[in-house]
Amino acid sequence: MEGVSGNKYGGILRFSRDDPIIVAETGDSSSRKPRADAERNRLRLLDTAKAAFGEKGPSASLEEIAREAGVGIGTLYRHFPTRDALIEAVYRNETMQLADAAARLIETHPPVKALRQWLLLFVDYLGTKYGMAAVFGSVTGGTAALYAACNSGTPEAIALLTDRAVASGEIKLDMDPIDLLRAIAGVASAGPGWQDTARRLIDILIAGMRV
Amino acid sequence: MEGVSGNKYGGILRFSRDDPIIVAETGDSSSRKPRADAERNRLRLLDTAKAAFGEKGPSASLEEIAREAGVGIGTLYRHFPTRDALIEAVYRNETMQLADAAARLIETHPPVKALRQWLLLFVDYLGTKYGMAAVFGSVTGGTAALYAACNSGTPEAIALLTDRAVASGEIKLDMDPIDLLRAIAGVASAGPGWQDTARRLIDILIAGMRV
DNA sequence: ATATTAAGTGGAGGGCGTCTCCGGAAATAA
DNA sequence: TTATTTCCGGAGACGCCCTCCACTTAATAT
Structure with missing residues (x-):
């Protein structure tokens, strides 16, 4: 069950780490203000992904989602490391x-x-x-x-x-x-x-x- | 309903000997006896596929199934045109x-x-x-x-x-x-x-x- | 306004899959 | 044996997943 290593979706069987997603401005004091384009891209990706999942199911192509959102595939993976x-x-x-x-x-x-x-x-x-x-x-x-x-x-x-x-x-x-x-x-x-x-x-x- | 329609090759989906359903035997008496190696390969594929699906689920790699069965990928697709x-x-x-x-x-x-x-x-x-x-x-x-x-x-x-x-x-x-x-x-x-x-x-x- | 700097970008590339196509091998019939 | 028909099998085209890293750019410091 756990040893399914041949899975083509490498990350699928891993449990997601704790919540990188909620922005939650819990005063992480030291750092600078988050970049505006990052948040913009994140929202565009979410919108596009919602539409894509809605009409193609949860195995919609991530590359296509990135393309439609107008960002590179790398950006998608930066924001959402796994499907x-x-x-x-x-x-x-x-x-x-x-x-x-x-x-x-x-x-x-x-x-x-x-x-x-x-x-x-x-x-x-x-x-x-x-x-x-x-x-x-x-x-x-x-x-x-x-x-x-x-x-x-x-x-x-x-x-x-x-x-x-x-x-x-x-x-x-x-x-x-x-x-x-x-x-x-x-x-x-x-x-x-x-x-x-x-x-x-x-x-x-x-x-x-x-x- | 539209899903399985990729059956462009005739007779591919025929099933083994004691299958009273599909055989239907509609007097195609004209043709020659089916080749022995074809049936042999079909059975090997079924065996291997059964094991593969059993342990990796229905999205097991077809290439790997063919490889393990000792036949080419083309042969697998000839016998079973779709997953x-x-x-x-x-x-x-x-x-x-x-x-x-x-x-x-x-x-x-x-x-x-x-x-x-x-x-x-x-x-x-x-x-x-x-x-x-x-x-x-x-x-x-x-x-x-x-x-x-x-x-x-x-x-x-x-x-x-x-x-x-x-x-x-x-x-x-x-x-x-x-x-x-x-x-x-x-x-x-x-x-x-x-x-x-x-x-x-x-x-x-x-x-x-x-x- | 300009320099600094770290966060963020995006796409090339390797690996694996699916599926098609067709030259050649093999089995059957004559 | 030879002829004929069926079947094999892998190369090749293409899509997708995911990583890696040289480059860009927004936010800050000067």
């Missing part, structure tokens, strides 16, 4: 909305209904972002990419929802709740109409978790 | 065992138990064939590969099982049963220990389908 880093950066913003929605649903809905509602939102979300769905089922990206894409509050969001529902005594769940998302994303590889299937699956899952 | 064609050929035999198991379970177990038992078998199967699990969630291969890998009786097998369970009035299911497999395969992208998760998921699914 995972780029994917993570792209979807970080995106998935934050899901996390926010979770907080809102918790305040306005009873436990199980909130959970169900959020899962439905998750399906909608996968629907609007083809690349996103692919990331979840990705083989190329594997676990690393999955975790990366999730590290924006999604695990916490669903954990919050399921914990509350469990605490209310209405459901029981003896597995990592993120696997519910994996299961849902699993049907996203089906053809058109998968969203209906996904929604039915949600109801099955919730019914199956009820005590 | 999907090779994957399909490899897993056709494999999945037939699952279909057989379904028939057996139907005769020896009550409806729901048979279904559950078969799903557990499916998990075991994914476990022994890493490549197999990857195929289900594959992006590279996409839908085409998925369908290809499934076209060996797996859809029929699970349809049989679920139909029987539904007919018995014990469960209800308003979706393509193959999506149950997709959901299960979805958690296979998780890290080590995913098999336990998958088994718990099965129980949740079955509980959720109960009327």
Whole structure:
């Protein structure tokens, strides 16, 4: 499992180092002000990458992304040393909305209904972002990419929802709740109409978790 | 649907001796006996590819497969014009065992138990064939590969099982049963220990389908 | 305004993959 | 054996990943 050295994407199976991405001006006092062109290029790359992943899935060509963004391939790699880093950066913003929605649903809905509602939102979300769905089922990206894409509050969001529902005594769940998302994303590889299937699956899952 | 259409060479996708499906024998009596070395190479390729997919997933290098099989890359492409064609050929035999198991379970177990038992078998199967699990969630291969890998009786097998369970009035299911497999395969992208998760998921699914 | 300097740029290049093409080898039929 | 047909196999064109480093340029110091 770990020894897969023949992988053509050298960095894919490595976990990303801690967060080079968030700018977070935590007073690193000594240094000079960051260059303006660097940040500009970073944003251009993110924009282009988002579009590319959206329409070609997570294995879109990085060279092409750089070309379309009008920067050299070296610049892309400087900003995002691995494909995972780029994917993570792209979807970080995106998935934050899901996390926010979770907080809102918790305040306005009873436990199980909130959970169900959020899962439905998750399906909608996968629907609007083809690349996103692919990331979840990705083989190329594997676990690393999955975790990366999730590290924006999604695990916490669903954990919050399921914990509350469990605490209310209405459901029981003896597995990592993120696997519910994996299961849902699993049907996203089906053809058109998968969203209906996904929604039915949600109801099955919730019914199956009820005590 | 459009994916596998690269079949410009006739008859390439013919399968081995006891395959009643494709052979179809439409009186091409005019031609000579197929060459022995061709069939030999085809089998060597299948063997090697099975091993390669098993340990490196469905994106294993075709060049390496050809090299290990001791044939030229051209020969590989002659027999299997696309990666999907090779994957399909490899897993056709494999999945037939699952279909057989379904028939057996139907005769020896009550409806729901048979279904559950078969799903557990499916998990075991994914476990022994890493490549197999990857195929289900594959992006590279996409839908085409998925369908290809499934076209060996797996859809029929699970349809049989679920139909029987539904007919018995014990469960209800308003979706393509193959999506149950997709959901299960979805958690296979998780890290080590995913098999336990998958088994718990099965129980949740079955509980959720109960009327 | 000019010099200084370190961060940032971009593309050439090596390695590996996919896929096509076709001259030549090999097996079958006569 | 010879003729005919099928099949082999690797060279070659091209794409992608990723590294490396000579050069550029924005931010500072003078």
